[in-house]
Amino acid sequence: MAVETPAPPLSKIPQHIGIIMDGNGRWAIARNQPRLVGHRAGVENLRRIITACVEFGIKHLTIYAFSTENWGRPPEEIRGLMFILDEVLEKELRELHQQGVKLVHIGRLEGLAPRTQEMVLDAMELTKNNERLTLNVAFNYGGRDEIVHAVKRMLAAGVKPEEVTQELIEQYLYTAGQPDPDIIIRTAGELRTSNFLIWQAAYSEYYAADVYWPDFDKTELRKALEHYASRERRFGLTSAQVQG
DSSP, X not given: OOOOOOOOOOSOOOSEEEEEOOOHHHHHHTTTOOHHHHHHHHHHHHHHHHHHHHHHTOOEEXXXXXXXXXXXXXXXXXXXXXXXXXXXXXXXXHHHHHTTEEEEEESOOTTSOHHHHHHHHHHHHHHTTOOSEEEEEEEEEOHHHHHHHHHHHHHHTTOOGGGOOHHHHHHTSTTTTSOOOSEEEEOTTOOOOTTSSTXXXXXXXXXXXXXXXXXXXXXXXXXXXXXXXXXOOOTTSOHHHHHO
């Protein structure tokens, strides 16, 4: 029996990756199943990707689970997604905690059921000291809404115009204290940013995977990380400056 040769180590590991988990519904429809079956498959896949991120040594993972615009979807789909969120918090939290995952909700809790809000807050409190992986769950999140929320908090805090800097604004974002994402991955072959981390991703690399989210496995993640490792990140400088 042939022994599988282990893949060579990656030359560069991002600190922070963001994933737009796209294609759950289309994955289900392609199998003649209801869209919610695809969302459940997406949750199952998230468990595998979290494990893969830990193995690769990634410290921060932000997933786009439900946008502020997703409220316009059919009511039965929204109810199903909220049920899945509650179910995940009930069934997966202890295991994530044991794996050293710190859960952070980014977005607005308003609009979620009171019981769901309480479960989210309890999950963050339970895992707040974990350090193996920070998992930011963007639920009821929009990039523009995040900036509006940050500005309102700054005004409420009495920040004066002359005090405003990029660094100060970052302190009022949901991701305050975390590094910006090095790479944003979007599945299902789509090429839109869809209002995801639009401040934080100003200099992120982008990668479009041609598979639906439920099929985005460890091998596909490695392809994205290999793409990232091959990129020269210049942050507005020239190649000579970066290399010199």
